[in-house]
Structures are given as structure tokens and as C-alpha cells.
Amino acid sequence: MSFPTDTIAALGTPAGTSAIAVVRASGPQVRAMVAAIFGVTPPPRHAQHADYRDAKGTLVDDVLFTFFAAPNSFTGEDTVEISCHGNPFIAQKILEDLFARGCRPAEAGEFSKRAFLNGRLDLSQAEAVMDLIHARSERALAAANQQLRGALGRQMELLISQLVNVLAIIEAYIDFPDEDLPAENRQAVLLQLEQLQTATARLLATSHYGAMLRDGIKTVILGEPNAGKSSLLNRLVGRERALVSAEPGTTRDYLEERILVGPHALRLIDTAGLNPAPSSLEKRGMDKTLEQAAEADLFLWVLDATRPLPALPASTAGRLSPANTIVVVNKSDLPAAPGLAVPTGYPCVPVSALTGIGLEELRTLVSGLADSFQVKTGDDLIAINARHAHALNQARQCLETATAKLCERGSTELVASDLRGALDAFGQISGKVDNEQVLDRLFSTFCIGK
Ligand code: GDP
Missing domain, CATH: 3.30.1360.120 (Probable tRNA modification gtpase trme; domain 1)
Known part of the structure; x- marks a missing residue:
């Protein structure tokens, strides 16, 4: 270097x-x-x-x-x-x-x-400086601050020192190829490898939340035409962003706006209504809705309180669950349709996008659901980025292979080589890897003057 x-x-x-x-x-x-x-x-x-x-x-x-x-x-x-x-x-x-x-x-x-x-900084802390500059919500700021103060670096040091211990036991036997690893050592190593895999998987599980923190929680507003989706977007955004019309099917493309709900940043997306019998133009709008829905983190399923419960297209319905969807019963300022049945099990809130009734309750529900996306990793708020996830996946694969080889009583030399692979991969996260190309690529994504 x-x-x-x-x-x-x-x-x-x-x-x-x-x-x-x-x-x-x-x-x-x-x-x-x-x-x-x-x-x-x-x-x-x-x-x-x-x-x-x-x-x-x-x-x-x-x-x-x-x-x-x-x-x-x-x-x-x-x-x-x-x-x-x-x-x-x-x-x-x-x-x-x-x-x-x-x-x-x-x-x-x-x-x-x-x-x-x-x-002065390890690599994950240098990345945190950029996260800090770009943080647009309280939660993103908290995660960036914790990473800057070394939360992820400390976790990695712990994993690295545990892995070095395992490697030391294995390497002690490399010089004696005729001697098999004693059963108690094998058991101890397997146990430690299992713990390492669990800890790696736990960190990896924070990757999706990490993307939500950095990019915003992708929130798609779904519902039949005229349910009040655009009116709801306008209410949440606080201005007339989307065209509202009594004529069904006015939203043909999707619209995206960034909003803050409590400590969370949302990418709020208004979509074309899901009509069971669409015209060809509406169909194109609906295809875009389905594309957006396929990648959404959170759904606001808007129902019109004055109409019977509509069916959602199967492709969308498959993605909706009580863990990621809030049922928003709109037009609650009007008399409800007789016998209106809302889907059971879902968090549900009556609102009126016209008058603003229920909007605070909706924000509270959204914030609660967004909180539930955070994966707990001890006391620190850790939310890894795509580069960390790539390295951890590599480490996980190496640990899995090493475990399989140990179980099959494979050569200790090969097991050690996989463990060294895992060590390298862990080292990439804090930057304990001598690779100028990786560094150049990473820092070139920063801004001038940083
Ligand atoms: P979208 O097609 O789902 O985006 O629905 P819009 O937001 O364009 O609204 C369709 C119609 O319903 C418009 O005439 C709105 O003024 C009306 N509307 C929307 N929300 C409410 C509401 O909460 N109460 C009442 N009474 N009318 C609403």
C-alpha cells in the first residue's frame, strides 16, 4: 500500500x-x-x-x-x-x-x-462518514453514528479473534498429517464454527434494514381505482403532489416522494389503481404497479369505506402480509358500505384523506411497522451495507465448507485454508486487507472534499 x-x-x-x-x-x-x-x-x-x-x-x-x-x-x-x-x-x-x-x-x-x-478510521468507519453525510432520518443517523464509533468494527474484531482461535487449533495439527484431530477438539471446533456462522448470519440479516436506512423504506400505496390513493399521498406529503380526480384510472404511472414518518425515511409510491377489468392503458399502469409492489418493503392497502372489499390480483396479494401491510380504510368521513369487511389480521386504520381524520394514527402504525424491520444485534444498531454483505456471504460460505470438511474428517490443511478464506472475508469489512483496487473503488464513491 x-x-x-x-x-x-x-x-x-x-x-x-x-x-x-x-x-x-x-x-x-x-x-x-x-x-x-x-x-x-x-x-x-x-x-x-x-x-x-x-x-x-x-x-x-x-x-x-x-x-x-x-x-x-x-x-x-x-x-x-x-x-x-x-x-x-x-x-x-x-x-x-x-x-x-x-x-x-x-x-x-x-x-x-x-x-x-x-x-484514524477503519473501512467501516470511513463508510459511516458517508452514511452520516447522507443520513436523512433519525434512525439512519443513529446507525451511521454507531458505525462511526466502531460498532461494526468491534463485532468484526470479536469474530476475527474467535476465528483465529479456531484456526490455531486446526493449524497445530497440520504439521502432523498422520494424527487425526482428537474427538474433543473436533467437537469444540465444530461448536465454535457454528457460533461463528450464527453470528455471521445475524449480521447478514441486518443488510435489508441497512438498505432501507440508506435508501428509504419503499412504501407502495395500493388499491382499486378511486379508493383515494393519490389523495392519501398528498396528505402524507403535505402538498398537492398527485393529481386527484373523481374519474377512476387517472394515475397511469407511479409517483415517488420522500417523507419522514417519526424516525424513519420512506420512499412513498403512489401507483395506478388495480382494476379487475382494466382498459389497455390501465393495464400498462397496473403492470408498473405490480413491478413496484414486487420490491416494496411496506404496503398501504387503501380501501374505499363506501364500497365492498375488492379482490387484489394474486401476484400482489402474495406479497402482502400483516408483517408488511397496513390496511387503510379511506373515506371514513362518509357512511360505510353495509357489511364492509376488512381483511382480518392486518393492522388497520380508518382515515379520511379528504379531512385528515386518522392520519396521525396511520403514521403511528407505519412507524411501528418500520421499527419491526430492524434486526436486533445486541445493544448496537447495526445495519450493514452491500459491500459488508458481500464479504459476510463469502465468509459464511467458507465457514460452511470448513464445517462440512471437518464433519467428513477431511484434511486439516484444507479446513485451515477455508478458515483463512473466512478470515480474509471478515478482514475486508474493516479493511484489514491489502487490496489497493478495492480501496480505490470504495473511496471514489465518496464526494470531493471528504
Ligand atoms: P385514486 O384513484 O385511488 O388515486 O383516488 P383519488 O385520490 O384520485 O380520489 C378519488 C376520488 O375520491 C376523488 O374525487 C377524491 O376527492 C375522493 N376522495 C379521496 N379521499 C377521500 C376521502 O377521504 N373522503 C371523501 N369523501 N372523498 C375522498
């Missing part, structure tokens, strides 16, 4: 006009650069008020800058953060001056990559 020797600089805040903008630089030249620009090297972590003059002595702005001395900075290198007035022209002038003084423009994620390379 090559360690950086140059100094990078970038804008740390979004481009555009704002109250302040922050330019930052990191690397071995920072200390000398700060002294040259401001005439002093202030004590680390103390904000200083100063004029920023470029290399030609021209006044650029009145700034506040903070110097961080290695290794006590985000990147682990000497770093400076310069807060200037939030004019993109000023920020650009400062950046150009830093480049003229020997910095180079930072690539996407390069500050975080340096933090990782300098041991």
Missing part, C-alpha cells in the same frame, strides 16, 4: 453562495504553507482570525482558519481548515492560491482515504 507524500486541497462545503465556505488542505506541506500565508503557525485546534493574502500579496478575504497537527486530525496528517465568506469565487481564489503554493486538487474521498491509510 503506498502512503501519500503530497498535499491535497479541496472545498469541503457545497459549491454555491452561502454564509461561509470551508476550504481544507491536508499533507506534509500544510504547516509551512500556513506559516507562509498567515505569518504564524498557531497552536493546533485553535480558530484564528486573519487576512488571506494570495502569493502575490493581494487580499482575498477575511477568514477564520484552524490548524490541526498530525496525527491529531481527521486524516492523521497536518491539516488546515479555512472558513471564508461563502462566495464560490472567493473559495475558488483560495483554492487556486493553495494549488499555486504546491497543493494538488483532492480526488473524491481522498481525505477519508488518508484517514483510513493513517489508521
Whole structure:
């Protein structure tokens, strides 16, 4: 792994006009650069008020800058953060001056990559920095904060040390190929492998919730035409987003809006009504509804209180269950259809999208159902991402193969090789794997200046 020797600089805040903008630089030249620009090297972590003059002595702005001395900075290198007035022209002038003084423009994620390379963060913590920046709900923020404080890293260390113990027992027998693993050792190893597999599976089970936290809980509003789906979306979004019409079949395509319900972020999707006898245009809309329903996490099944209970198409009905669906009996401001029977077993709430009755109760039900999607892994809120899931799946496969070989009394050498495979896979999560390509790919998904 090559360690950086140059100094990078970038804008740390979004481009555009704002109250302040922050330019930052990191690397071995920072200390000398700060002294040259401001005439002093202030004590680390103390904000200083100063004029920023470029290399030609021209006044650029009145700034506040903070110097961080290695290794006590985000990147682990000497770093400076310069807060200037939030004019993109000023920020650009400062950046150009830093480049003229020997910095180079930072690539996407390069500050975080340096933090990782300098041991300030493990890989899962570096990813958590990005999760923190993108978190759009209380729950996503909590998960990102826990990951940043090393919740996942600690779990991985535990698994790794347990696996190393098992590997040590197995490897002790590799040098003696004629000796079989004593029965009690075999039993102990099998038990530990089983525990490792259970712990791996438990972490893997958080992957779907992790996707919900990062992307939002995909919530599909389903129901027959005219049940009030678009009206409900508008109510939940808080503005007239979807076209509402007394004429059935007005929603032909699906609409998506992001909303917050309690601590959860939802991707709320209004779909074309499910009509048992659709016209050809309606049929195309319904096909899109079914596509959306196939990937939904949560359903709001909207019924019209004034009409008898409609049947849902079998393909959709198969996905609906009390664990992922709330029955929303809409138009409860009107007299109910005689003998209206709602599906049994489902959480159910009468509402009126027209008047707003029942909306708070609906939000409470949605929030409760969303809570139930969280997979508990001890005290920490862990919700892994797709990269972690890929590595854990690899580890799981290796552990399974090792277990099978041990049960068949296969060679200890082969078992050890599978266990080393699992160790490698676990190591990928916190980044204890020397693979420059993986690192480059990962950090390039970050933003510039992070
Ligand atoms: P969609 O086809 O399921 O999206 O239904 P819309 O939201 O377009 O509503 C269809 C019709 O029902 C419109 O005329 C709405 O004004 C009316 N509507 C929707 N919700 C309510 C409600 O809660 N009460 C009453 N009385 N009318 C409603």
C-alpha cells in the first residue's frame, strides 16, 4: 500500500453562495504553507482570525482558519481548515492560491482515504462518514453514528479473534498429517464454527434494514381505482403532489416522494389503481404497479369505506402480509358500505384523506411497522451495507465448507485454508486487507472534499 507524500486541497462545503465556505488542505506541506500565508503557525485546534493574502500579496478575504497537527486530525496528517465568506469565487481564489503554493486538487474521498491509510478510521468507519453525510432520518443517523464509533468494527474484531482461535487449533495439527484431530477438539471446533456462522448470519440479516436506512423504506400505496390513493399521498406529503380526480384510472404511472414518518425515511409510491377489468392503458399502469409492489418493503392497502372489499390480483396479494401491510380504510368521513369487511389480521386504520381524520394514527402504525424491520444485534444498531454483505456471504460460505470438511474428517490443511478464506472475508469489512483496487473503488464513491 503506498502512503501519500503530497498535499491535497479541496472545498469541503457545497459549491454555491452561502454564509461561509470551508476550504481544507491536508499533507506534509500544510504547516509551512500556513506559516507562509498567515505569518504564524498557531497552536493546533485553535480558530484564528486573519487576512488571506494570495502569493502575490493581494487580499482575498477575511477568514477564520484552524490548524490541526498530525496525527491529531481527521486524516492523521497536518491539516488546515479555512472558513471564508461563502462566495464560490472567493473559495475558488483560495483554492487556486493553495494549488499555486504546491497543493494538488483532492480526488473524491481522498481525505477519508488518508484517514483510513493513517489508521484514524477503519473501512467501516470511513463508510459511516458517508452514511452520516447522507443520513436523512433519525434512525439512519443513529446507525451511521454507531458505525462511526466502531460498532461494526468491534463485532468484526470479536469474530476475527474467535476465528483465529479456531484456526490455531486446526493449524497445530497440520504439521502432523498422520494424527487425526482428537474427538474433543473436533467437537469444540465444530461448536465454535457454528457460533461463528450464527453470528455471521445475524449480521447478514441486518443488510435489508441497512438498505432501507440508506435508501428509504419503499412504501407502495395500493388499491382499486378511486379508493383515494393519490389523495392519501398528498396528505402524507403535505402538498398537492398527485393529481386527484373523481374519474377512476387517472394515475397511469407511479409517483415517488420522500417523507419522514417519526424516525424513519420512506420512499412513498403512489401507483395506478388495480382494476379487475382494466382498459389497455390501465393495464400498462397496473403492470408498473405490480413491478413496484414486487420490491416494496411496506404496503398501504387503501380501501374505499363506501364500497365492498375488492379482490387484489394474486401476484400482489402474495406479497402482502400483516408483517408488511397496513390496511387503510379511506373515506371514513362518509357512511360505510353495509357489511364492509376488512381483511382480518392486518393492522388497520380508518382515515379520511379528504379531512385528515386518522392520519396521525396511520403514521403511528407505519412507524411501528418500520421499527419491526430492524434486526436486533445486541445493544448496537447495526445495519450493514452491500459491500459488508458481500464479504459476510463469502465468509459464511467458507465457514460452511470448513464445517462440512471437518464433519467428513477431511484434511486439516484444507479446513485451515477455508478458515483463512473466512478470515480474509471478515478482514475486508474493516479493511484489514491489502487490496489497493478495492480501496480505490470504495473511496471514489465518496464526494470531493471528504
Ligand atoms: P385514486 O384513484 O385511488 O388515486 O383516488 P383519488 O385520490 O384520485 O380520489 C378519488 C376520488 O375520491 C376523488 O374525487 C377524491 O376527492 C375522493 N376522495 C379521496 N379521499 C377521500 C376521502 O377521504 N373522503 C371523501 N369523501 N372523498 C375522498
